[in-house]
Every structure is written in C-alpha cells, then in structure tokens.
Amino acid sequence: MNQTRIHQNVSLKKYHTFAMEVKADYFVEAQTIEDIINGYQTFPDLPKMFLGGGSNVIFVNDFHGLIIHNKLMGRKILKETSEYVIAKIGAGENWHRLVLWAVSQNLGGIENLALIPGSVGASPVQNIGAYGVEVKDVIQEVEVFNLHTQKLETLTNQDCQFGYRDSIFKRDLKGKVLITNVTFKFNKAKHHTFNTDYKGLSEALESVRQIDVEVVSKAVIKIRQSKLPDPQSHPNSGSFFKNPVVDEDLMKNILANHPNIPSFDLGNNKFKIPAAWLIDQAGLKGVKNETETLGTNPTQPLVLIHYGGATGDELREFIDFIRTTVDNKFGVTLETEVNLV
Numbered sequence: 425m426n427q428t429r430i431h432q433n434v435s436l437k438k439y440h441t442f443a444m445e446v447k448a449d450y451f452v453e454a455q456t457i458e459d460i461i462n463g464y465q466t467f468p469d470l471p472k473m474f475l476g477g478g479s480n481v482i483f484v485n486d487f488h489g490l491i492i493h494n495k496l497m498g499r500k501i502l503k504e505t506s507e508y509v510i511a512k513i514g515a516g517e518n519w520h521r522l523v524l525w526a527v528s529q530n531l532g533g534i535e536n537l538a539l540i541p542g543s544v545g546a547s548p549v550q551n552i553g554a555y556g557v558e559v560k561d562v563i564q565e566v567e568v569f570n571l572h573t574q575k576l577e578t579l580t581n582q583d584c585q586f587g588y589r590d591s592i593f594k595r596d597l598k599g600k601v602l603i604t605n606v607t608f609k610f611n612k613a614k615h616h617t618f619n620t621d622y623k624g625l626s627e628a629l630e631s632v633r634q635i636d637v638e639v640v641s642k643a644v645i646k647i648r649q650s651k652l653p654d655p656q657s658h659p660n661s662g663s664f665f666k667n668p669v670v671d672e673d674l675m676k677n678i679l680a681n682h683p684n685i686p687s688f689d690l691g692n693n694k695f696k697i698p699a700a701w702l703i704d705q706a707g708l709k710g711v712k713n714e715t716e717t718l719g720t721n722p723t724q725p726l727v728l729i730h731y732g733g734a735t736g737d738e739l740r741e742f743i744d745f746i747r748t749t750v751d752n753k754f755g756v757t758l759e760t761e762v763n764l765v
C-alpha cells in the first residue's frame with residue numbers, strides 16, 4: 425500500500441475559485457484509488473467531499489471533515505477509426521487542457537467548451553455546457569469508484585441521466601461515488617458537424633471562410649475572455665444562478681409588463697429566461713453588498729465577485745437580496761448553479 429499523506433487544518437482559499445478564507449480539518453491529494461480508500465479508512469465517521477478545481481463550489485464555512493482532492497490523471501486512446509476516436513481521460517485532468525489536446529489532434533466535439541475551468545471528472549456532474557454544446561453530447565461512459573462496495577463501476581451515458589446543468593451525480597449518486605475516468609467520443613474533423621449557431625459565436629465567425637476546431641475554440645476563448653472575469657484576479661464561480669425555466673402562464677404575465685424579455689421556447693409550455701437579464705433589469709448590475717466584500721460583475725451580472733474578506737453569512741445575505749429583488753419584480757425564483765458547502 426502506498427503512503428497516503430493526509431494534511432491537517434488546510435486553508436481552502438486556493439482550492440476554490442471564489443477564494444473564501446475557510447479551512448478543512450483534513451485534506452488529501454488522491455493520486456490513486458488507494459489514496460481514497462486510505463482516506464476513508466482513516467476517517468470512517470467524518471464527512472467527506474470530493475474536490476476538483478473548485479470552480480463550482482463555494483466553501484461558506486470551515487469544513488469539519490476530509491477533502492479528497494481529485495488528482496487521478498491519465499489519457500488513453502481506446503479506439504480509433506477513420507471517423508472518430510474514443511478516449512478515456514483521468515478525472516483529475518484539467519478540462520481546458522483536454523480541449524486544447526482535442527483541438528491539437530483535430531478532433532471535434534468539445535471546442536465550444538474551451539476555457540471552462542475545472543477538472544474532467546466534474547464535467548459530467550453538472551453536464552457542463554456553453555455556446556450550444558453540452559458535455560453529454562460527447563460522453564460515452566463514466567467510470568466511478570463506488571464508496572459503498574469499494575469497486576469500480578461503469579455508467580453509460582443514459583445511466584448518467586443528464587439534464588440542463590444536472591445529472592445523477594448531483595442527485596441519487598451524490599457523495600456515493602467518485603468519478604475516476606470519463607470516456608469521450610470525439611469526431612475526426614472531416615466527420616464533425618460544428619455547432620456555431622449560438623448568438624455571439626455565429627457573429628464572431630461571420631467573416632471566417634473555413635471553420636475548423638481551432639478556429640471555433642479560439643473564437644470561444646476570445647469571447648469568454650472579453651466577457652467573464654478571470655478568477656485569478658477577480659475570484660468568482662462563473663454563472664452563479666441557473667437560467668430559470670417558467671411555464672406559459674408565468675411567461676405571459678411577465679411579457680405583459682416586460683415585452684422585451686428574451687426567452688427560449690423549450691416546448692411543452694416551458695420557457696427558459698436568461699438569469700443575467702433578470703438580474704440586470706432588477707437594477708442589480710455592478711451592485712455591492714454593504715461591506716463591499718461582494719458584488720455582481722459590472723459587465724455580466726450573473727457572475728458574483730468576491731472582493732476579499734467576505735464571510736459565509738455575508739454571502740448568504742447577498743444571495744437572498746438578489747433572489748428577493750428578482751422575485752419581487754418578476755415573480756421568478758432564481759436557483760443557485762454553484763454548490764454552497
């Protein structure tokens with residue numbers, strides 16, 4: 425058995441992109457399955473949490489348990505044909521580096537998902553998506569370590585029950601399995617259908633004569649860099665709230681008072697509304713809390729910025745303030761996309 429180093433009283437500030445000043449009682453870098461088993465055996469009764477890049481998690485309090493930082497690496501081609509490549513990727517690998525690798529190999533499928541922070545292992549958890557593409561479109565299988573049976577198991581794409589920013593890993597399997605590898609099917613560029621209809625991306629590519637994976641990924645990177653604050657300089661967790669889905673009656677009510685509201689018809693009398701628009705129209709773009717430790721981003725109000733020194737209570741109050749203001753104006757309840765721990 426390898427020697428697993430378990431650290432005590434570890435600051436989590438640099439392990440999550442919102443950078444709250446909180447600590448974990450115990451912390452382990454899991455480079456092997458053995459590290460995970462050792463962590464579990466050392467602290468059978470303590471709460472445990474898996475952590476990737478910490479870009480979709482905010483620690484609002486000290487964590488009185490064991491943080492298992494996923495560092496399970498590896499990249500393996502399982503199959504290659506003239507049309508596609510099947511690749512199995514370690515859950516601890518960096519997501520954006522995987523995108524760059526796929527682009528360098530001229531493989532299509534995840535070019536629209538460039539520059540999303542975080543790990544490969546977390547990508548199925550909330551079915552990451554951007555610019556009209558979701559990771560579920562390229563996932564074949566997800567390998568997990570079942571913490572109860574202590575065995576590796578494989579889930580098919582269907583088993584993962586993917587939805588909008590949702591999967592079985594956020595529900596029935598939350599805390600019960602650790603994702604160890606994800607298997608993707610990438611198309612060779614000649615056989616790939618690009619998804620460039622999304623507003624912003626189609627405009628950026630208007631003058632481009634020949635679309636390829638590199639051109640699309642570079643356009644996505646450029647748009648994202650111009651719109652989203654870099655967590656390194658402005659700690660944030662990306663989109664803080666999900667885009668709410670409302671039924672036809674509520675949509676009609678809102679339209680009566682706000683005829684310019686953008687919405688997307690999902691069918692079945694359901695409509696998706698951009699949360700950023702609601703927050704903006706509620707007058708909350710660029711606002712700060714009383715202590716000026718937190719604020720909505722002045723250009724993209726769906727992103728909350730931590731200016732430093734915020735407490736968990738201040739964050740909760742600020743979230744409540746945003747939700748109540750939006751609810752009072754539109755009758756729409758915002759749900760957080762980020763996991764508060």
Ligand SMILES: Cc1cc2nc3c(=O)[nH]c(=O)nc-3n(C[C@H](O)[C@H](O)[C@H](O)COP(=O)(O)OP(=O)(O)OC[C@H]3O[C@@H](n4cnc5c(N)ncnc54)[C@H](O)[C@@H]3O)c2cc1C
Pocket residue numbers: 441473474475476477478479480481494515540541542543544545546547549550551552553554593601602603604652653654655660661662663763
């Ligand atoms: C600037 C910025 C931009 C972003 N843009 C987007 C975007 O365009 N689209 C989008 O979908 N998301 C976006 N996000 C959110 C985030 O990047 C994704 O959700 C990402 O997949 C999180 O990866 P992570 O490794 O950081 O996960 P973490 O934050 O570490 O973990 C997220 C959740 O997954 C669980 N988890 C992590 N790893 C595993 C594992 N191996 N097994 C089981 N459970 C696990 C954790 O316990 C936690 O509940 C953005 C975030 C930021 C900061």
